[in-house]
Amino acid sequence: MSFRYMVLKNGWLIFNxxxxxxxxxxxxxxxxxxxxxxxxxxxxxxxxxxxxPSEISDVYYWNKKENVVNYAKTYAHYVVRNAIQGDWGSYRVKLHPYIFKYPGRDGHRSDFFLHGGKNIGSAGCIDVGRKDVELFNLIQKTSTYDGTDNILVEVTDTPNKPGWEYLKANSPIEELQRWWNDL
Known part of the structure; x- marks a missing residue:
């Protein structure tokens, strides 16, 4: 297995x-x-x-359609998790701090995740939106699950797309989606 890493820069998560x-x-x-x-x-x-990768959590409920009880239970978990805990998408995995660039200023925040979701933005996690299924399938496909396949994630000083800092946190969803899709 070759070394795998991700870089979050200018609104892109690059997975090598x-x-x-x-x-x-x-x-x-x-x-x-x-x-x-x-x-x-x-x-x-x-x-x-x-x-x-062994810590990936999924609620990929549509894979369980052959068993109605499991499907209903998993779908209910998905709905409740997103209603109570926020917009998590279908997959999530914890980001374990390794080295902070500014430990004195930012070292107090923790419990970040890489996840998907329907809405743009998060409480500080890395959010890949509706592409979470594609990303996590790629992570799982390239994993060995032998303890040597951990992924290093670098978060740069400019993690978001330029212009992010000028948007309003309460902007209408359509406005955010239009800005998000503009390249």
């Missing part, structure tokens, strides 16, 4: 998995917030994080 590179639109924090020290709103603090 040894035999190829995949790019995913990504954001972190709330629109209009660029200070990583703001709890539950600011972007993830710049630095390096580790992903353990």
């Amino acid at each position: 998995y040894g035999t190829g590179i995949a790019n995913f639109r990504a954001s972190t924090g709330r629109p209009g917030i660029s200070d990583p020290s703001i709890e539950n709103m600011g972007p993830i603090p710049p630095g390096w994080y580790i992903i353990y």
Whole structure:
């Protein structure tokens, strides 16, 4: 297995998995917030994080359609998780802090995840939106699950797409989607 790593820069999560590179639109924090020290709103603090593929959590309920009870239970879990805990998407995995670039300023924030979701923005996690199924399938496909396949994630000083800091956190969804899709 070759070394795998991700870089979050300028609104893109770049996944180098040894035999190829995949790019995913990504954001972190709330629109209009660029200070990583703001709890539950600011972007993830710049630095390096580790992903353990064995910790991936999924609620990929449509794979369980052959068993009505499992399908209903998993779908209910998906709905409740998204209603109570926010817009998590179908997959998530914890980002374990490795090295913060600014430990004195940002070291107090923790419990970040890489996940998907329907809405743009997060409470500080890395959000790949509706591309989470594609990204996590690629992670799982390139994993060995032998403890040596951890993924290093670098978060740069400019993790969000340029202009993110000028948006309003309460902008209408359509406005955010239009800005997000503009290249």
